[in-house]
Amino acid sequence: MKIAVVGTGYVGLVSGTCFAETGNQVTCIDIDKNKINKLQSGEITIYEPGLEKIFIRNLKEGRLHFTSSLADGIKDAALIFLALPTPTGENGSADLKYILGVAKDLGGLLQPGDYKVIVDKSTVPVGTAEKVKLAILASGKDKLADSFDVVSNPEFLREGAAVEDFMKPDRVVIGTSSEKARQVMQQLYEPFVRQGNPIIFMDEKSAELTKYAANSFLAVKISFMNEIAVLSEKLGADVDMVRRGIGTDFRIGKHFLYPGLGYGGSCFPKDVQALSVSSKEAEYDFKILNAVMQVNVLQKEFFSNKISQYYNDNLKGKKFAMWGLAFKPNTDDIREAPALEIIARLVESGASVTAFDPEAMPNVKKKRSFRSILHPISIVLYKMQMH
Ligand SMILES: NC(=O)c1ccc[n+]([C@@H]2O[C@H](COP(=O)([O-])OP(=O)(O)OC[C@H]3O[C@@H](n4cnc5c(N)ncnc54)[C@H](O)[C@@H]3O)[C@@H](O)[C@H]2O)c1
Numbered sequence: 001m002k003i004a005v006v007g008t009g010y011v012g013l014v015s016g017t018c019f020a021e022t023g024n025q026v027t028c029i030d031i032d033k034n035k036i037n038k039l040q041s042g043e044i045t046i047y048e049p050g051l052e053k054i055f056i057r058n059l060k061e062g063r064l065h066f067t068s069s070l071a072d073g074i075k076d077a078a079l080i081f082l083a084l085p086t087p088t089g090e091n092g093s094a095d096l097k098y099i100l101g102v103a104k105d106l107g108g109l110l111q112p113g114d115y116k117v118i119v120d121k122s123t124v125p126v127g128t129a130e131k132v133k134l135a136i137l138a139s140g141k142d143k144l145a146d147s148f149d150v151v152s153n154p155e156f157l158r159e160g161a162a163v164e165d166f167m168k169p170d171r172v173v174i175g176t177s178s179e180k181a182r183q184v185m186q187q188l189y190e191p192f193v194r195q196g197n198p199i200i201f202m203d204e205k206s207a208e209l210t211k212y213a214a215n216s217f218l219a220v221k222i223s224f225m226n227e228i229a230v231l232s233e234k235l236g237a238d239v240d241m242v243r244r245g246i247g248t249d250f251r252i253g254k255h256f257l258y259p260g261l262g263y264g265g266s267c268f269p270k271d272v273q274a275l276s277v278s279s280k281e282a283e284y285d286f287k288i289l290n291a292v293m294q295v296n297v298l299q300k301e302f303f304s305n306k307i308s309q310y311y312n313d314n315l316k317g318k319k320f321a322m323w324g325l326a327f328k329p330n331t332d333d334i335r336e337a338p339a340l341e342i343i344a345r346l347v348e349s350g351a352s353v354t355a356f357d358p359e360a361m362p363n364v365k366k367k368r369s370f371r372s373i374l375h376p377i378s379i380v381l382y383k384m385q386m387h
Contacts, residue, residue: 001188004029004077006070006102008039010046010162010266010333011121011155012083017051018166020058022191027065029073039066047332047359050163070102071109074116078184080106082132083121083155088270093277094125103132107139110147117181118150123211123271125278128152129175129204149181152204154211159265160330167192172199175207212278215271216289221256222263223295229259230302261338262299264327269296269336300338304345316350325357325364332359334367 001024005016008030016028030036035045042059044052058064067073074080082099089095099122110116118136120129133150152175157165172189176182182201189199202210225243232239239259247254263269272289279286311318327337334340337360343353357364 001025001079001184002077003027003079003081003188004074005081005083005121006030006073007083007085007098007122008032008035008045008066009083009085010048010159011157012081013039013044013046013055014048014051014157014162014166015081015083015121015155017055017058017064018163018192019188020063021054021167023063024188025063025065026058027067027073027077029067029070031068033068036066036068048162049160049330054163070105074106074109077116079117079119079188081119081121081153086122086124086270086274088273091277092273093281094123094270094274096124096128096131098122099124099128100131100135103135104139107136107144110136110140110144112141112143112147114147115180116148117184118148119153119185120150120208121153121155123154123215123267123274124152124208125212125274126205126208128208149176149178150204151176151178151181151185152207153185154207156211156214159333160328168195169193169197171197173207173210174199174201175204175210176201177203212271212275215268216275216292218256219263219268219272219292219296220288222260222268223292223299225257226259226262226299227295260299261303261342262296264336264338266327266333266335300341300345304342307346308349315346318351320346320351320353322353322355323357325355326360330359332357332363334360334363340364 003016003019003024003026005012005019005026005028008016008028012028012030016026020026028039038045042056044055055064082102084098084102086094086096086099099120103118106118118132120132129150129152136148136150137144154173156169156171156173169192172193174182174185174189176185186199193199228242229239232242243257243259246252247257272293276286276289276293279289308315322339322343325337325339326332326334339355343355346353355364
């Protein structure tokens, strides 16, 4: 199949490369020309275990292509994936400007009678598939209505294990009410589920909500366990033993039970927040989510306060070493990384920090050059010593 992937970040590059690995012709599109130039010349732009090898193989064997032109990229494609950012918008909801902007451009490019499946792979609020369809129709030519379907196909890959997750997903969720689009999607994903994991078909809205429900549920587990850790300390229990004691119960499961600095990364913080806002807009106060977010903030404060108290609330002149800057191991992604917030707090209190991460150092260093547009944390980072 011929596939276009619009947005060549963590999700777009992994999806595009893995689709090429199963024999498809894939063109990845990005507005960042520098990124496209690097990828065209065989330089990988993110760190993800196992990705570079299959990226190089598919590039060399002519199944993987890169362009910054949307028109060139979607020419002849049967499927167009949208793997675009959906950052937190002004009121905490997901900002759809990238998705709807590309949808509008697609409206001007699609041709009546040349059927294409447009696939939302980004994490988007319930109702976005309909908005994408309307945006395409509003800017498109007459008689475009039967020439495309918009499908929701949320992505569940974990950074750090993205290739493995994409090639062997626990499940593939596809939201569509079109039989034609369903068949195309089934054919595309069959090679990925040969070991028997399901492709679960549902309507568009349920697929969109499934992604938010999955991420929010995992965030609930993390915040719950962090509260158990605080309580363990107060009551004199060993949280690691409590973790083992409950994780062996198959109804609970052993994953996401390690207490820590709270969840971070490019997904959980924005997705929990966005679901809470969606819920408010639907006139429902999602009480658990609000508590989850509160605990996540407190957890970092709790840890910083512990350090400060240990030094009698005087960190001036103290020097700290920090191992690990990404939001979790095996990735170079530093978006919303709790480590950076802890560093900022230490430096604000007069301490200095020497930090190391095997993969994320270039991204942390890059943040300095964008000082003026970044969150205050970056300005603080600018002052810190890096070796
Ligand atoms: N990163 C993850 O682990 C993960 C997992 C599942 C779902 N998601 C979701 O997938 C979506 C993408 O996330 P990501 O982490 O890959 O983002 P990213 O920021 O790494 O990549 C997005 C890419 O889109 C490009 N882009 C922006 N506007 C564009 C345009 N008009 N045309 C072409 N390219 C454009 C950017 O230059 C960037 O390269 C988000 O909705 C995210 O929530 C992410």
